[in-house]
Amino acid sequence: MIRVLQLEDDPDITEICQMALGMTGGFELLQCATGQEALEKAEAFAPDLLLIDVMLPGMSGPDTLNHLRKLRGFAEIPAIFFTARLQKDEIGKFMAQGAAKVIAKPFDPLTLGDELIEVYNRN
Template sequence: MDGKLQRLIYVDDEPDIRAIARFVLEELADYQVDFCSSGAQAIEDAAGFKPDLILLDVMMPGMDGIETLKRLSAIPQLAGVPVVFMTAKAMKHEWDYYRSLGVAGVISKPFDPMELAASIETIWRAHHKLREAV
């Protein structure tokens, strides 16, 4: 595995969701997190922040999560950084489509705050197992 998960970018346009995630991810799970309110902000911050993983809301005004993913994927410094979609769209065909875009995982919204860090860690470990197997 490529080390311990420490640095995350969390992209969500909803301030209340970011506040809950901030408490859980920074205070309880002790991650270093750059919270972004838009895809544009994530694109601006990502390379300089050097995240281990990116959490990305699918439905955002302006630039949605899918377009943000495409633009982040084009940044050379982010090659290999896993992206996890956060979405209220929980239909199997939607999740299959998201995975076809290359995301490492999908977490349903609303998420259980007390399970968020564990869900992220599970996806992180599975992603690195797949990479090691290749």
């Protein structure tokens, strides 16, 4: 079981991810709608992977990641950014912030699970 902490504010996308990862199988998923909620629940959940939407109301995805990194044992957890399609240089910017991968929206739900497994195995 790969434990995934997902930060995503759009309930429909949350549900699609849930179903997509359910179909692939082998995931334990905790979904949070805000950065605040993620910070509160992160330590107790002890995730193996972080799946973070960039554009969020309030605290942004990258800001939340910075806070999460300060938690005990979170410094090395691979983080994947979920974002609207971006230009090459913007992807580079997120990678520089310590992202293991950037997945562009719209993503293909059928391959999402495999992409997460690939990142997990790589790290």
